[in-house]
Amino acid sequence: MSPPITSQSRYETVIGLEVHAQMRTRSKIFCGCATQFGAEANTQICPICAAFPGVLPVLNREVVNMAIKTGLAIQGQIRLLSEFSRKNYFYPDLPAGYQISQYELPIVEHGQLVIASPLDQGPKKIGITRIHMEVDAGKSLHEGIQGASWVDLNRTGTPLMEIVSEPDLRSAAEAGEYLKKLRAIVRYLGVCDGNMEEGSFRCDANVSIRLRGAPILGTRCELKNLNSIRNVMRAIDYEVERQIELIDNGDSVIQETRLWNADLNSSRAMRGKEDAHDYRYFPEPDLPPLRLTPERIAAVAATLPELPDAKAERFRTQYQLSDYDAGVLTASQELADYFEAVAQQAATLGQPNPKVAANWVMVELGGRLNKENWDIQQTPIPAHHLGQLVAMIQQGILSGKTAKELFEILFTEGGDPLQIVERKGLRQVTNSTAIEEAVDQVLAAHPEDVAQYHAGKTKVIGFLVGQIMKRTQGKANPALVNQLLQARLTRQE
């Protein structure tokens, strides 16, 4: 294998992504059946899902609203006239023998997404060619069945948005950033749960390479079966290396669809260009063209929530957070809401310090949740409790050490933070007499260290502070300890 592409490489990677996002409507796109997952096979179907003779599709208004919402969120143009088409092919889990999709006139065009580019170190605009609405197929089941296949049509009719990017992405890392951003947006909007493992947010990647500066694109391969962002990135890296090796060996890249195998960390050709279906698209005659009014679009626009970029900008100014912190905390609506609740609680208690709140949410809570493999919605600590904790640090009631102790209790057992502090005696000692006592005891117990200090080895002060903290069981205010210790040592000189 050749070395991966670096910014110095002769080759440039060109990637375009197609994302299929299942929309979170209650009912299907063309009938009234429920979209819930996990029901027994073929129990959420009707003659329309099953494409019985003579039945007709009726477009779910909510699907259109969600597509408009998404289009607005990516700054796309919403077409006032769009149309549905039929994509014709035979497959047992496609009951009608055609998929109703949008082809020539999609509902959204010319959108864009700004990502933090890991290569260029700055924000980068990625064009979004189009978003169109279409219908999901059912599932064919082959495993464990002898001499037959089974078909489950429950998923048939689930609304999908296909979100197609321009070939603007230049690395696997950029592709990963783009997907994270897009997923955050659809989750913010509540139009898709963004779950790649369960297939409600699916991604195909078109990958090609070309000599740096070449005016035309190289031959591309389409990668499928990428069920996590990590797999998307791995598959792209693998594909880039494969294509470089081909070209460096004097071979050429063949246009084909390749299936990623995460276990083998490699892909294999699934079908070539010559095997590509002729889908015989034509306008769906059972559905009139979809006409929207500026009023309807404005009404949907009025329901848009604050989106990740705008929220991050606000966090930077309102809470004085760094770009990094603002980015992390706005990665999901839930995390952002949680942080704001923590910061607000601390502020209500008269101790606003958003930076401390941000650290506790990102580092302490984030790390602990990670360990449990939970996400923010599963946090056992309510935001106002963490807010109280942060406020108590600010008030000097808790030291760093006791705050962590309290945090662990809140995380594992829960309870009222103030009561826990009192019950467990976590309140920091700010009484100078008590600390002075401890200082005297420690200095008496370690005369050689005191001598070293006076000989100029001021480093030992750290050791002495540690001993004092130990003696006060970590409850002493470290600033006060330092102050008193310095004063006592100076007096000894």
Add this chain to the structure above:
Amino acid sequence: MDLSHLSLAQAADLLRKRSLSAVELTRFFLERIATDNAALNAYITVDEAGALQAAQAADDRLARGEATPLTGIPLAIKDLFCTQGLRTTCASRMLANFHPPYESTVTRRLKEAGAVVLGKTNMDEFAMGSSNETSFFGPARNPWGHDRIPGGSSGGSAAAVAAGLCLAALGTDTGGSIRQPAAMTGITGLKPTYGRVSRFGMIAFASSLDQAGPMTRSVEDAALLLQTMAGHDPLDSTSIDAPVPAYWDDLTTGVPAAERVKNMRIGIPAEYFADGLAAPVRQAVEQAIATFQDLGAHCQPVSLPCTAYAIPTYYVIAPAEASSNLARYDGVRFGHRCADPLDLRDMYARTRSEGFGAEVKRRIMLGTYVLSSGYYDAYYRKAQKVRRLIADDFRAAFAQVDLLLTPTAPETAFRIGEKNDDPVRMYLSDIFTINVNLAGLPGLSLPCGFDEHPLPIGLQLIGRPLQEATLLAAGHAFQQATDWHQRRPS
């Protein structure tokens, strides 16, 4: 009393007065079917038990005084309307044992009004044909000559109405499938404006052209059925959300049709009277024009220059839609499935080879071809453009006139088997009706004479979108002035 040729209003009157029960009327037709259907093959399925049950319910309703004019009226239904629990075959082996778990909107509305469904009528397979010869269940025959075709695709409905095997029937019309058989059998047939009647539960042939309509012995009867059938349906997104006039009430109690036809401007398109129009048909239609003039209408020549492109345009669009609409017959969920398939491909290939007849296969191949990559622009896209030009032709004509008058078909009923070897000659049977579907307009076929055999001749009135009432008024005035519609086959 011969009940077989009652008008719907007469029958309703007898039923309401209780001088005849719905069960008696239904039994009368079931007996006629038992006697005569073997020769005509008009019905594929006769639902004796269902009909009698519905008739009994109608009698109960009549007794309660809650009847509509359709309560207890025995109807025949083309076998492509899905009828819940009652076999619906589309005259295809593919659906020979298909029992829909749902009801078409049109039949539901008629049943809710109290109509009695006698059975399901023969047709060309999947409505693809002009002679009823492509039916898997064998051809229906013309009551005016059993060696003749009854027209198609709604041939069974036409034969049943003409022969008095029902009081009225439902047909569907994609390129003339109501009007052409109506003309062939001497009855009245109305294809409403596209979208006037719901397509839900009508097995699709070509979705942008299909439309259901009444096949009756008079314009008045057609108005009564349309009044109940028409209207917006939330289950059909292409159905038109516009108020439904009380067609029948307006015709029978409103301004008299004879008054309404006075000063009506009727356009006679020159292109419909060119070579190839059989002499007796030309004569009969010219005589009808004279009748309309006698009634006070102003007949004037108009031009529809794109007429010649109708057949090629239709035979791109209709098969294209059909090739896709018929993809669902794959043997997976319902309908015919071949025995012992080797694999998926084999199942698809043999199921469809066995399940579909030759004409259906021809159109699926035609449609698949015109939609194929590389051919789409040359065929399908171009056909859609021509379709718009055809609609523009009509719009221009309707700026000058209120309705158009043409022959319904270029000749009278031909012999069974006569055109089987030449699909293009067969397709020309619909040359005067196809344009109306392409433009989505309403069209009404009326009997207007006979040739030497004698076989019936039909004239066609074409109206502006949603102007069915104008067509019905003109047609009714014509039938009040003539008796062609009262002639019966011996």
